[in-house]
Amino acid sequence: MSERLQPGDTAPAFALPDADGKEISLADFAGRKVVVYFYPAALTPGCTKQACDFTDNLQVLADAGYEVVGVSPDKPEKLATFREKEDLKVTLVGDPSKETLAAYGAFGEKQMYGKTVTGVIRSTIVVDEKGAVEHAFYNVRATGHVAKLMRDLGIAAA
Template sequence: MTTLTQRPEIGQPAPAFTLPNQDGETVSLRDLAGKRVILFFYPQAMTPGCTTQACDFRDNEASLLAAGYTVVGISRDAPEKQNAFRERDALPFDLLSDEDKTVHLAYGAWGEKNSYGKVVTGVLRSTFVIGPDGRLEHAFYNVKATGHVTMLRKKLGLD
């Protein structure tokens, strides 16, 4: 399978973005300057896999914050659906809406994937770690919803 977009390189500046969050307020990467950011892309709010993934980040958020990381989720869902997802599952972090998939494309989080035995084009469940200097430190593509945060914590030296 091939991706449809160029993937950003580790060590390079992370692609800039400005998107509405679940409350319709804009959030920009520049707003997070000076912080370590875990940016995770998920296919669709309130689906089983995405709920598992988001709740895993929720359940680990306190320790990630204590280690200096800010968690932010991105999907193509409208802000209203992001808000419902955040409320339903008590998600404490911002969920950003990238309805036109511009940011997905910039991060290489859109492309071909295998879905139930068929090759389809869509969101590649991906996670990026951005350093306080705005540079990309880690990029993980096609991650599993279950167990991903445990793997991420190990890669970040938190476990």
Template sequence: MTGTRLEKGDIAPAFTLSDQDGSPVSLADFAGTKTIVYFYPAASTPGCTTQACDFRDNINSLKSAGYQVLGVSKDELDDLKTFQSEQGLNFPLLSDPDLTIHQAYGAWGEKSLYGKTVTGTLRSTFVVGEDGRIELPLYNVKATGHVASLRKKLGVDA
């Protein structure tokens, strides 16, 4: 059930998912721009809230460097809408309840949680270049400090 891990230079798997408002969002909508697609386990949980708010707080520096941000989880639309509203998130949250896109990006699989092996979302971030190829695949990232680390890797100033 674990997807294949993507490598730098791979073509980013195409997708069309519903956002928190039920509108379709496709990766193709962002062709010709640099897009950060990040996968997180669950809306409104402590780590995911920290990470989402980090993206929210850094969105202007990312956008001025030419990056768009898309968050993807298996959450239902109502949960995403609540999460976006409660946290004032300023980027689309996409719902992938059947995990098709998680698996296409290798963001679903076994992980260790409190010393136990479980199957779930692997907190992962992908930078998709203007040409639709993976520029930076990051698996098993930490929620705290991830956006600062990502900005450093991308050479994006605060």
């Protein structure tokens, strides 16, 4: 079971391929706030809803000073299909090794349909301009999460 991050912790560095195979790293966002959200799988109903919610609110988040990066265990090719099929604007990166997922406490045991399974724990980590964890939300719901996140961050919806 990976350790969950707490506000004030240094966000673990990562460098992962995006949907085009281009490497995206946490360091790319130095000096800016970034919402890093972790989801189980591209092209699934809940993950699609969440990615579309982030895309729909991307400009509002950007205007409030936040970049958004979605992380899943998917390969870049699947992320590209997901992006094209759903017309997503959010940056999606793949972590097939699950090392970044684990470093962020977003991979481990979870309850699913009354059973304990090992997998991606739907989570959102907000990283500040200096690379420190500002907020850490675990076991979030796919539907309604972006609206709740924006309320928690004090951002008015469009």
